[in-house]
Amino acid sequence: MSARILVVDDVPVNVKLLKVKLELEYFDVLTATDGDAALAVARADRPDILLLDIMMPGLNGYEVCRQLKADPATQHIPVVMVTALSDAADKVLALECGADEFLTKPVDDVALMARVRSLVRLKRTMDEWRLREGLNREFGIVADVRTERSEEILGAGVITVEDDPEAARRIGETLQAMRLNAVTTPSIGEGLTLAQQPGVDLVQISVGLAQEDGLRLCSQLRSDDALRQVPILLIARDLEMARVVKGLELGANDYLIRPIDRNELQARVTTQIRRKRYQDHLRALHQQSLTMALTDALTGLFNRHYLAAHLSRMLARIAETRKPVSVIMVDVDNFKQINDAHGHGVGDRVLKELAGRLSRNLRNFDLVARYGGEEFLIVMPDAGQAGALLVAERLRSQLAARPIALEDGSAELLVTVSMGLTWTEDPETPPTDLVLAADRALYAAKAAGRNCVVADDRAPVRPGRDGMAGAGS
Secondary structure (H helix, E strand, O other): OOOEEEEEOOOHHHHHHHHHHHHHOOOEEEEEOOHHHHHHHHHHHOOOEEEEOOOOOOOOHHHHHHHHHHOOOOOOOOEEEEEOOOOHHHHHHHHHOOOOEEEEOOOOHHHHHHHHHHHHHHHHHHHHHHHHHHHHHHOOOOOOOOOHHHOOOOOOEEEEEOOOHHHHHHHHHHHHHOOOEEEEEOOHHHHHHHHOOOOEEEEEEEOOOOOOOHHHHHHHHHHOOOOOOOOEEEEEOHHHHHHHHHHHHHOOOEEEEOOOOHHHHHHHHHHHHHHHHHHHHHHHHHHHHOOOOOEOOOOOOEOHHHHHHHHHHHHHOHHHHOOOEEEEEEEEOOHHHHHHHHOHHHHHHHHHHHHHHHHHOOOOOOEEEEEEOOEEEEEEEOOOHHHHHHHHHHHHHHHHHOOEEOOOOOOEEOOOEEEEEEEEOOOOOOHHHHHHHHHHHHHHHHHOOOOOEEEOOOOOEEEOOOOOEEEOO
16 A cells, blocks of 8 residues: 655755665655744645655644644644653644644654554545535535534443453543543444444554453454444554554554543544544434436436546546546447346346446445446546456456346346446546547457457456456457
């Protein structure tokens, strides 16, 4: 997962060291050596993450973070404080300023990279929700202007899985003092059951449970469609950092190191609840948009009207992200024959089933829309030629491998699709040109015999003898 990271430190050696480490992990690295320069770079280049030193001449890291979070253009950039300061008060102040993480030098490389990747995933998901919020406003869906830091936390539901009675008592008292609905349990099974109840805004999990594996609950929460958006805060000891890193890879949002500082617990819990409620607000706004003729009535996918606005936005964002956008045109092979042989009811079932399969097998920030008739269009931000080709071929082969059962169970239809793919790295590309290029590639796929993928003027992609994608004839 690549991303653009801004490293800010007034010590050139520290900047160079972090830059080398991050570039070895294939991150694009920007640098600044003081607070004013950091603000200028952040506003001009919009990095995905900012690694920020605290002790700098002029504007210190706290003030830089405050200004970033006060500016609507930069307030959504995750900030990680990387500093030699280690006092709990310094950490709490950083979190109160809006920082997403506080790491003490010398930084554990594995923990740093896991945290960076976790925050990149979060930012990309949030960027997509905010993009859709902007589209909603363009289509006349008016809602109150809210930000993450303006969200209220009173009455939030917090579940803590902790088998140390004294630790559970102290955590519970702290949460109750915040006027939260706090429940503790020593069992991951009961924790999962409690998490399935309405009104849960945060789950805290002890990594070092005596009889159970706390990360198992983390995995279960992220595997459940209804629970995967609930934030997870891990609680661990210094010696358990390897398991914390694993937890972040599984989808945990944050972590606390024992002994737990009461103020730090309050700050991290507040951040996660606010973020959860802000995401809930964006999702609710998004759901409202579905009632305003932006979706296709048959498949439930976005329609062509929404697609046009979304694609324009995604192309314009290339100037900011400097990452390509790919478009895949999908067409059901021999669809007229399906309608003629089985009736339009079966044809509709085929379209609905294919729409569901496409949606379930794409990233949550990709968009699939019904373009018209038996055609679908997929928009993939941050995806170039190679990545989009792999996704397209995977989708094509999965669709071809699973017949679609008729509703009465009388038969199964083997349905295949052809795909045309194109991409651009130019924010000035007209959306219509991109769609036309994908359409021409789709026409080439049809001419090549159907059930294949063509990228612009390239050869069709078919499964090779080893099962991998390869050039077809």
